[in-house]
Amino acid sequence: MGKDVIIACDFPSKERVFEFLDLFKEEKPYVKIGMELFYGAGPDIVREIKKRGHKIFLDLKLHDIPNTVKSAMRVLSSLDVDMCNLHAAGTVSMMEAAIEGLTRADGTRPLLIAVTQLTSTDQERMEKDLLIHEPLDKVVMHYAENAKQAGLDGVVCSPLEAKKVHDTCGKEFLTVTPGVRFAGGDVGDQVRITTPAKAKEIGSDYIVVGRPITAAEDPVAAYRRAVSEFVG
Numbered sequence: 696m697g698k699d700v701i702i703a704c705d706f707p708s709k710e711r712v713f714e715f716l717d718l719f720k721e722e723k724p725y726v727k728i729g730m731e732l733f734y735g736a737g738p739d740i741v742r743e744i745k746k747r748g749h750k751i752f753l754d755l756k757l758h759d760i761p762n763t764v765k766s767a768m769r770v771l772s773s774l775d776v777d778m779c780n781l782h783a784a785g786t787v788s789m790m791e792a793a794i795e796g797l798t799r800a801d802g803t804r805p806l807l808i809a810v811t812q813l814t815s816t817d818q819e820r821m822e823k824d825l826l827i828h829e830p831l832d833k834v835v836m837h838y839a840e841n842a843k844q845a846g847l848d849g850v851v852c853s854p855l856e857a858k859k860v861h862d863t864c865g866k867e868f869l870t871v872t873p874g875v876r877f878a879g880g881d882v883g884d885q886v887r888i889t890t891p892a893k894a895k896e897i898g899s900d901y902i903v904v905g906r907p908i909t910a911a912e913d914p915v916a917a918y919r920r921a922v923s924e925f926v927g
């Protein structure tokens with residue numbers, strides 16, 4: 696599975712995202728479309744970005760009863776996205792139903808990855824709000840194993856967890872990792888961060904990079920820097 700840099704296109708409107716993508720004359724970066732853009736611009740945004748030749752990670756983090764997730768995944772699959780995701784907390788049956796819904800008549804399907812525990816959830820909140828008393832990293836690995844058991848392709852995790860996920864679930868199990876910053880760059884609100892080069896060393900399969908590229912003075916140069924550090 697090829698390593699790649701995915702740009703988090705966290706823009707509020709279709710106009711802003713196209714203005715950004717128009718900067719790329721030579722490359723067709725892999726883009727992540729999140730809830731803000733998808734809910735604001737509607738499913739057509741996916742079709743239009745796809746038509747321009749980009750691969751798409753649709754980051755909608757589904758979590759509902761298995762039948763509902765299955766039907767929703769069928770719709771996302773028909774949008775021809777390359778990768779989508781859900782919450783592993785929805786249980787193994789929900790994840791199995793998602794795979795069923797995603798799989799097209801010809802047997803192909805987008806990659807499906809799971810969110811384990813959100814990085815905004817810490818040990819204290821997990822214990823107090825969710826009544827989960829196991830150590831956070833054990834919960835993350837358990838959810839990753841559930842995702843693998845359900846037939847998913849990988850998980851979203853911190854680059855710092857990528858090695859452990861590979862050790863637990865196998866080298867082929869994908870790690871898609873946000874929380875990436877250039878050495879000496881602005882950290883913003885991310886806490887546990889690594890550089891693209893370090894993410895490569897730890898074994899991430901895909902890095903998701905937002906503001907270090909989208910807010911850069913020269914986004915194309917920043918993208919190229921991320922690719923050269925991460926993919927080589």
Ligand code: C5P
Pocket residue numbers: 703705729813814815851873874875883885903904905906907
């Ligand atoms: O701008 P920045 O590089 O921080 O963007 C990271 C992207 O990855 C954002 O779209 C953010 O929502 C997403 N993400 C994250 N941490 C997670 C899951 C998703 O930063 N645990």
